[in-house]
Ligand code: HEC
């Protein structure tokens with residue numbers, strides 16, 4: 008029942024997002040913050056914008072599986088890159104976190120009642136400019152850039168236990 012309700016909300020949400028005829032006043036639409044950059048002059052996002060609206064979750068989940076199972080570390084669908092391009096620096100006056108409807112990912116999710124747990128482990132902001140100086144070991148560096156401090160610490164602890172064996 009809960010999941011049926013969720014699908015209905017998600018579908019209605021999407022309908023409204025896509026400007027369906029039953030979308031009422033314009034102020035009912037979510038206010039999606041603009042990205043900070045474009046992939047190229049001709050294309051805004053890593054795929055055409057309407058493809059991203061419908062399929063971003065598939066790209067993310069597929070890329071997560073490719074990374075965790077096959078060690079594939081390409082940038083195109085990396086969650087770190089989405090956040091870098093779509094979310095302000097956490098040291099800037101525009102800083103926002105997931106849960107705030109002004110955060111890019113929350114702008115639609117709040118509106119369409121979508122729940123995700125990704126940001127319990129992954130950073131919901133870019134790494135602050137003050138912390139971007141390179142780390143020497145590629146793995147620790149990746150975790151530090153992509154995960155929350157707690158999740159990165161847990162991952163380092165697990166990795167060091169694995170090395171001790
Ligand atoms: C319990 C912690 C946890 C949760 C929750 C979680 N992840 Fe991850 N995820 C990880 C770890 C750890 C890695 C590997 C970190 C690394 O080395 O980049 C990873 C890697 C990834 C990658 C590949 C690396 C990258 O930056 O692209 C993607 C994509 C990804 N996760 C997406 C998601 C999405 C989407 C969700 C929510 C649906 C999610 N994750 C929820 C821990 C988590």
Ligand code: HEC
Pocket residue numbers: 039040041042043044045046050051052053056059060063066067083084085086088089090092093
């Ligand atoms: C180099 C910058 C850049 C990167 C990286 C990027 N995007 Fe985008 N994205 C854009 C631009 C530009 C648009 C077009 C809308 C705009 O101008 O803000 C867009 C649009 C979108 C939209 C549709 C928003 C709307 O207005 O309907 C979604 C959803 C989205 N991106 C998700 C993602 C996800 C998920 C990732 C990571 C896999 C990602 N983006 C990576 C720049 C980027």
Ligand code: HEC
Pocket residue numbers: 014017020021024039060063064067089090093111112113114115116119121122123125
């Ligand atoms: C243009 C609006 C929009 C934006 C912006 C957006 N999402 Fe979504 N997202 C949705 C909608 C609507 C759904 C639910 C679709 C469904 O259930 O069929 C969804 C679903 C998801 C899911 C799958 C949840 C599940 O359990 O099925 C993930 C993961 C996700 N989004 C991640 C992100 C991330 C990360 C960002 C920011 C980088 C983001 N989204 C930005 C509209 C958006």
